[in-house]
Amino acid sequence: MAAILTLLAGTFYGLIIGLIPSAGATTGLVALFGFISFFGFDPYLGVIFCMAVVASSTTGDTYAGILLGIPGANSAAATMVDGYPLAQQGRATEALTAAITTSTINGLFWGTLTFALLPQYVKLIMYFGIPELWAFILLSLACVGFVSNKFWFRSIIAICVGIFIGLIGIDPETNIDRFTFGWEYLEDGVQLMPFVAGLFAFPEIVQGWRRGNSIATIGKETHTHQTWIGIKAVWKYRWDALRGGAIGAFVGFLPGLGGAMGDWMSYGATVASHPEEEFGKGNLRGVVGPEGSNNAQKATSMIPTVLFGIPGASFAAVLLGLFAYLGFELGTQEIANDTKFFDSLTFGFMWATIITGVVCVLFNKQIAKITYVPYIYYFPFLVAFIIWACVQYTGGWQDYAILGITTCLGLFCKKYKFSRPAMLMAFILATKIEALTLQMTTIYSIDKLITRPLFLVIMSFVIMLLVFSIVKRSKLEYA
């Protein structure tokens, strides 16, 4: 009984976190440090609670993207590209239901594969060395920059700008300030939250404020009917859903790469698989394709986290700390033999995925009606909340200044069609790209690299995507 109550509490809490624009599993888990000690009497309940938060917040972050055009978390941005136009057409329930159903199915499928076969993955992870991870990051940038965007040259510029901003801070090699222009605040780099909010949230809010009326301006057909269309769409586009889940699962499995990559790669793969279709203007396939990715990624991120005590993504790093507080030392032999721990992990993740899926599908049609509410009624709250979230880093004027600068950048990119997703991805991966490049060039010579088949295969995919984007341009204009 205690386990069920804990599960419900964690699921509810995670769902609320997921609904908050720009928040996500990581934010929700960080907030738990204040009261994780309550589970001191039974730490396994704490494990259930944490896993429920991970599963439900990942599903819940779809709402802000589809309904408001603001990514619920950076990993949910790809769903927004086609989801938000669907909401504008009055098809929010359809988009939400398709997204939630895909998330739930992929979460369950990859959750089962992850938790049932956990110890078997050790050798597999070892095949991916520094060169392979480096090539894989290039592949993800190629997907978002070239395949998912018509303006590939502007995407390259967006990627360069994203990398530049991502590298602001301290040069890890020399310890010297880099691109900080003497501003001490920038020594720790530009924070993710204001960057996402400036790039995505405020341009949409400005647009909504200018428009003045509700998000959805047409289509008020029965939302119950839309629920069925959404569910059936998942079956109709099942291969896109499965492909998206598989890509997300693979990204999660590789330590440290994070959710945004899987999402955008899945979206890129969906666009590339259907060159005859139009994306970015409300294609349901564009929702189903990437949406399963982040749930699958959350599940498989637990593989390196549990087996090696090495976080598979940023949320997993926080989870590692919470579990340590509960007395579970991930990556040790003791944990590998603790069957109750694995049962709690599986119970929390799987059941929270199911409950969230059912609850969301049942209430989608009510929640979707927010798109008919005139923007003026809720945008002040939205602005206040997003600003509050962005100034949590220091609370000083510098946080506001950064938010202002990134908002200007977001407005510029939106107007002149410079790919914001590509810029975000490059920003997130900038330090990783730099680190892997330094590592690879120090340890490996060309002679050594050409003896690594996996590296060569991934690099040939990157080249193929570049050629594809030049020869056969994507129709997607979303920026």
Place this chain on the structure above:
Amino acid sequence: MKKILMVLVISLGIVTSALAETFTFVVPQKPGSGTTVWTEIVLKELARFMPGHTLKLRNFPGARDIPAVNAFQNELRFDDTIIMVSHGGNGVSFLQENVDYNYADWESIGMMNLNIIVGKRLDADLDDIIFASNPGRVPDAMALALLLCGKLDSIAEYTTCFKSKVTFVPGFKKGGDRRLAFKRGELTVDRENPAAYKKHIAPNEEAEVWFHHGILQADGSHADDVNYPGLQMEILYEQKWGEAPSGPMYDAYVLVKSFRDAMQKAFWVNAGNPNAELLQKALLEMSKDPQAIAAIQKKVGKYEWVIGEEGNARRDTLMSFVTEPALRDLVEFSNEALNIAAIYKESILNPDAVDVVEEDEQSKSITGWLKDFFNWQ
């Protein structure tokens, strides 16, 4: 009677709440980091010895973990309920980076006198070591230079020798990436604190302990670690080169390893903080409680606590290592061999080295004298 009892209960409540404090432990890193986890483990136990008080952890991350410690020095320490949690990297930064803080201005609540363990893969080529670089790894790099090169005359010679035998790989900011690279064999030597060593390297069948840096003693010497006996760097050096390590490079190594390891995890308050005694007393009680210590040792190994006045004395011992030649050699090796932008800070030299400072004072320009006089920055 009921009324009297109620008044008593309410009065007791008011008195208790008036005495109860919320103590905030500022950790200079993000949630989930090594120092955060260590602090969480310790606070969980410490809370039992401070009934009525609330112990809160506040993460204050920033570049190279310095902003929080600077903020403590400049502002936070004047709040009597704030405790700084510093780690070994802060000690290394103190020696050779442009930071605001100075341990001499603080009072020790307690510190855990820890060690760093260096492991190597069984197939590692000791003439071609591949090791991850990081500013906090300066002592490890210096130990490698000493062990691999023996006694040389100058830092320049050590630099040349180090570069010929060690590939110092940049770009490893996160421990996870480095650990996987070591498991995969892309790095051949790695190092961890005792807790992380037990977790990440000890279970690896393809790796073994190479050496450790030793435990700092009250008299300033370093003793062998009972957890890894016979593997202290100095012991291995003597076995390989036939004499004990000595010379300028070794002095610089002792300086930097002491600052990193002896204060690897430490609690500090401002000097003269009225709550210091309360906190020291609680920590002392915790350190004597078998249950609490067992819970902490389970995570980090058997290492001693140095509490209160002993902590201050240990800090003073460390400050006495900061001599001009040792500091200059450390900075030179960091700059030349490790490509770290280290700076030489005359201001932190210990009072025994004051002769040198005074000589410099005499030769100072009028502008420099005016700056000091008006306390310009």
